[in-house]
Amino acid sequence: MLLEDVSDGQNVKDNLLLQQYPSSLSLMLYQDAFEVVSPLGPGKTKHKILAVYMTLGEILPHNRSSVDAMQIVSLCREADFKTFGHNKVFASLIADLKDLEETGFLAADGNMIKAVLIAFLGGNLGSHCVGGFTENFSCSKHFCRYCLVDREGFIKNPLALCPKRTADNYKDSIEILSTTDQSVVNGIKCNSVFNSLKDFHVCSGLPPCLGHAHDLYEGVVSGDLSLYIDTLVQVEKHFTYNELNRAVAKFKHIGSDALSKPCEVKTGQRLAGSAAQNQCLLRLLPLYIGEKIKDPVDNEVWQLCLKLRDIVELVCAPQISHNDIAYLKIMIEEYIYLRHSMFPDKALKPKHHYLPHYPELILHFGPLIHLWTLRFKSKHSYFKQCSRKVHNFVNLCKTLAERHQLLQSYLLAGQTFPPTIQIIGEANDYRHHLYNSATQDAVTKANVSNHNMLDVSAVVYKGTKYVKGHVVVVDHTDESTEFGKIVVILVNDSKLYFVLELHQSVRLIDLGLYCLHCPTDRSLCVNVDSLMDHYPIPLYNMADLFVVSLHHSVSS
Structure with missing residues (x-):
């Protein structure tokens, strides 16, 4: 489900x-x-x-x-x-x-x-x-609005389970406030x-604050990723800050990545970028400096960085299964334990405490990306x-x-919502005989009518922009993931179809990327609504290999 x-x-x-x-x-x-x-x-x-x-x-x-x-x-x-x-x-x-x-x-x-x-x-x-609730996160004894964890217990055991906040124990705290001279009871200061x-x-x-400078991208990611980069640079000497910043500056970002190009990473400082920039840096870090990491599979700091990346992909998934939620819980517990044990001198913050709550919060609120606060801030x-x-x-x-x-x-006075399909690129009539045999066969097998069909170079469908050359996930299992490269975009009777060049892939566990094989002999014409995941992913070239970095996890 x-x-x-x-x-x-x-x-x-x-x-x-x-x-x-x-x-x-x-x-x-x-x-x-x-x-x-x-x-x-x-x-x-x-x-x-x-x-x-x-x-x-x-x-x-x-x-x-x-x-x-x-x-x-x-x-x-x-x-x-x-x-x-x-x-x-x-x-x-x-x-x-x-x-x-x-x-x-x-x-x-x-x-x-x-x-x-x-x-x-x-x-x-x-x-x-x-x-x-109390608004002092740095000094207050109880800083969590989801459970009754106290600061001393969190410092000793970051994974300790504490009673959840409920309407009943909230009411009990309010009664104590009203009958005593205490200003704060269990982290509650007023009803x-x-x-x-x-x-x-x-x-x-x-709900948790997934987007802005509180929990995830400008919170845990900003602080921990800068810590890992600093360790890889200053302690383990894999690369330098100049090399990293030069790699980011010279990298040819594609699609939405070009709009959120990471800012300069400075020595010993938290990441200064926005949530979108920090997300881009975390996703594409293996492409920037992955080849410079010596023994990446055995490097604990690098693997911790990839684990954080996997957690973010699961948390930001627009749809998620119960199995993936259970897996996310295990991943977060492992991450908090390793982060605490590997960097004991770098104390965990209250933002880290919110992470173990995420699996339960997803079950409670649904996929957290649909409660994304950055759109409201816009x-x-x-x-x-x-x-x-x-x-x-x-x-x-x-x-x-x-x-x-x-x-x-x-x-x-006009349309309440924008049209589902918006053609933003060049549009030409689709003439079946002018395309190669693979495209013709794919369109014929899909039983798509050629009447009034347009071949467009770019289109916005339900708020998402698609262009030729991006890839989408066609099939995903625990064993393999199949991608489709968009070669033709067809619009017909308010419906959107892609002709895809199919690619099998191999997951590069040392980099957290998917490497695409040479295209198969198969092409596929699909309605965009039938795709396993709708998000278009840029295709990058790394050492003559075509690789993709997922924007979020895909549930099968």
Whole structure:
């Protein structure tokens, strides 16, 4: 069984309102603060805004990731939020959510539709603020919002199992807070106003921050990968920082990799790149300097780096099986143990503690990539641009909200979502007789009508860009993976087909890459929806070998 979206997680399946009223909507909120002026200028923090956005779990994932589909719920100056507190700032939002839970709204067909909050996304700091948890991760005794681990126990045994946070023990902590003079009990400093909702509780409704500078790419990956690179350079002398940076600069990045080219890696410092840049560096590191690693199979630091890479591939998979979740749990436990034992002088951080929670969180929320926070952060750019153009900071939140709603009115006057297929490259009529015999046979066997069919050089399908020359996964088992190189892209009657040049592959365990064999004699014409994995992967040349680095794990 595969988990493919948030609706497959136990969080949605166990929701009482959604069970009782299947037509109800699943609300997903996101909150974050952002600067509208230069963070280095004199006006920093003065106009900082706390934004709350909303999307629906019923929207397909590729449409949900579009910023135009994200609706604004509220804008508030962060200074006002700190002055008046949660209860007053979120009072109207809580009232609306309760009304949607209990009464609902009248739909166009005359039926009453209810809605329920299933997840409140945000960074670690923001999520702890919303949940009433302590926001001091460096000093507080209890720093986890998922379990009752304490700092001393985590330092002694990073893999120690601790009781999960539940609505009951959360309530017990609140009662102790109200009857004693303690300011924090079990990492809880106040009762969250969102716990007043009937079918939501912060102990089960705050997903991990997968994207931004908190858990993964700008957290564990940024800190640990820089540590491994520093060890390979300074201690084991496999290469130098200049060689690594020169290799990155000269490497011919293709496709989406070219948009997230890693930044310079500096001596003894954390990776300074964005989440996308750190992801690219981790994925392509074997291509940059893999050939310089002496005895890569026996090198413990290099193998630890590849293990981190495998974990990231599994965590970021858009669909994942229960077997892969069990495997992810084992991988994370091995990784934490090795990281702790190999670098005892480099203490593990609270971000490392969140990793062992990921398998259970995937079962609870569904694939975590569908709760990716970076897409919500992209929504900030509209308000930042708007604030710089209006040149007026009087009642700025009202101005931005009105401008945004006018834009939404304009967008909703047309198509709610972008078309499924968007041809962005050169398009020509498909003339069957002009193609080689392999392509002709593949199209004929696929029983695809040639009427009004176009051969295009590039296309965007459900938000993903495909170009000729990229490869896709055709078949995947524990023993082998078969790739298909896109040689022809065909569009016919709102359907997208690829003619693929099939390649068997061999996994290079010392590099974590897949090496493609010479093409087989077979070509295949497939509908894009029938592919095992839809993501297009750039094909790279390494020492006269064609290799690919997976963007995420593929579940069979």
